[in-house]
Amino acid sequence: MLRKLFKFHGGVKPHTNKTQSTTAPIAAVPLPERLAIPLHQAVGGHPRPLVAPGDRVFKGQRIGGADGSLSSAVHASTSGIVRDVAPAIMPHTSGLTTLSVVIEPDGEDAWGELEKINYRSTPPDELRDYLRDAGVVGLGGAVFPSYAKLKPGKNGALKTLVINGAECEPFITCDDLLMRERAADMLKGIVAMRHMLHAEEVLIGIEDNKPEAVAAVRAAIAASGEKGIEAVAIPTRYPAGGAKQLIRVLTGIEVPHGRRSTDFGVQCFNVGTAYSIFEALEHGRPLISRVVTVAGNVAAPRNYDVLIGTPMDHVVRLAGPRADTDRYIMGGPMMGVRLPGFDVPVVKATNCILVGSPALFPPPPPEMPCIRCGECAKACPADLAPFEMYWFSRSKNFGKAQEYHLFDCIECGCCSFVCPSHIPLVDYFRFSKSEIWAREREKDSADSARDRFEFKNFRQEREKQEKADKLAAKAAATREKVAGDTAAAPAAAEADAPAAKPKPSADDAKRALIEAAMEKARQQKAQVAPKNTDNLAPEVQANIAAVDARRETAAPPAKPAAGKPDA
């Protein structure tokens, strides 16, 4: 039985460089001396810290509570002592800091009490809250909170659940290895997702350069006896793993920019996400580790199971970095981001630490003028005319650039990859997008009276909330002293009620410090990622939401939209 596959326009075929890191199984990483866990690792609201310096935490204990309508919790990846809750450098090109919880492991690696959940008997809303508090987010790189995508959409049921195992970026093999080694468990996660989404069929898309993974997943499906789940080998062509491209290839549906894929009866999740949903449901384990490929300028490229918060150089050391290493890139060579240092922490978005050197990734030849050869347009998977957008971006004619669908650009890099004039086209598009946001922000702040009014309201709300929090914290501390029980289950509590955390030592001074740090982080965030975009068209807003969040979370996608809100 051969399934009819569809094509997406354009795409490129860079050297895949995948075989090097697939010869050995996924390896464990010894505990580092310290872990720095950024609280904000996913698209959406900034989680509030639930611990303070000096606290003892268990492995899997919630240390950051989801905040706001779209937010995802964060957990301690091992047991130990909280040494600091302060801004620390995040894995992002900007070199900005973000509020992070620094944990000194006690070496026990001891789990707290874990609470499992039966997804079949739990109401959908509760299940989603549970997954939110388990910190499950899209692991393809876009780190969109999964619970928010596990809704069937307005029709109440989904035609197709697409599982993304395409992994089209060169060098990255974490999904490949995950599928080879943990296909059966991943499949259980998929079955749970299908249940939540009422999906008719499940298609697992895997690029045909991963025959072992295809075979493993097919074997797991056969062994499970599940019906309506199919592993589909798709042609290897970057960016086949972009959510929209994969949906197109498997179903023929093109989800337009700014629209929800559920409106078209499709939803897409990464294979790693499916596995972490299994972990959360079956074992009650929140998302505290992920498979990370270490590749590039190392002696032994390999995949590791890495605790979130582990310094990257701690992991890379195991693979034997070469002497001329000059940078780490998070993600692959097509969409990855160059990191500001070697000791930045592994986060949920880290699918790959690509170790770079000037020899491996030489600077491009000098930029020449565009000769309008159209190569970029031929390669663009979004069917755009990059050279036109480039022309208008260069002349800062942003209105025109938008007319040429600048915001449909998924920043996949295909255009830059093929351009014979070596023009860094994507850079121009990133620049234009941020300029447009900045201008929107300015326009809005002209309406400053309204802004001030709203801010005042916001502040008053916030102060009220903080007072309530403090009271709740004190009450909780008292209760806990009375109960003499300091263990905290990661999942049971309300998202932003610090009452659930064991915090006998928390005093107001510490809390104030943390609040100040959070405020600072927020301000920084506001600088990088403007809000106030109410006047924009809905589709522009949707894009801003996605990219915005990406920019501020320290978690830019390594793959186009593997877990984007609109995909």
Added chain:
Amino acid sequence: MNNSPFVRKPASVQSVMLQVLLALVPGIAAYVWFFGAGILVQLLIASAAALAGEAAMLAIRGKPKALFLTDLSAIVTAWLIALTFPPIVPWWLTVTGTLLAVVVVKQLYGGLGQNPFNPAMAAFCLMIVAYPALMSQWPAAGQLDFGTQLKLIFGGLREVDAITGATPLDALRTALRSAASPDSQLHGLRTGQLMDGPAFGLLGGKGSEWIALGYLVGGLWLIQRRIITWHIPAAFCAALFVCAGLLWGMRPDGFASPLFHLASGGAMLGAFFILTDPVSGATTPRGKLLFAAGAAILTYVIRVFGAYPDGIAFATLLMNILVPLIDMNTQAPVFGHKKD
């Protein structure tokens, strides 16, 4: 490099231009075979002039010379000039034409990638307006030996009318016109008989049809190498064929056949090498079809009803003017917005 992508395809402007030059070689070889080595001298003169003009302008504009002189784009322009000008024009005419193309039409408009007009064709038009006589002397195949050609190119010898005729296109048009006039001794002759003259070969001009075949081969190779797409050559040939076919079908004795038009003059060179110049041509797939079809119709009209030997150059320039309009109105729908 700080930003992704960190890898790139090994492509460059230089390699694109080099492949275009290589693709011209079969046509040039046929040219040399039938018309003598004089064309090689013209190619050299034009190349030297192009590089000199480019170097001077880059120096004045403060642009990196090594980078732009080696991109080979000026050489492509130079070769197209040499190949479209009559092979025996005096050297100063080739030099003037090339300098105009490179200095004025290309560099003054901003250099590589910025020129709205095809430099070689703009130069051709300017020169044919300024020196109509010199630009209309086409030797017949095998008519002139290399020595005579050199003398014509470099020195004094200018008895042009005596030794050179018009292009087959020109000749046929003149002949057809006089055949239509009752005073002429050609009156009453048919196209087939008119084409029995020494200037004509099987399809088009004697020898020049082989050059056209050379260009066709080179052009197909460019398509295969994905340097150009099929749209422009296909649309140009199809439209020229249809135009010529319509009138020829109505009055086979009054008009040349479609195949004659395709094999004559600069049709193949135009279809595969001139109109496909990305900088001054249309860029969208549908736009390319329109652009090339328009150029073909104009070419035909100028050839049949105009006063110039070939219409490609004027047709190209006219269509160049329309490119922004064509591109703007032929943008393909983007991902998720297609109606299928």
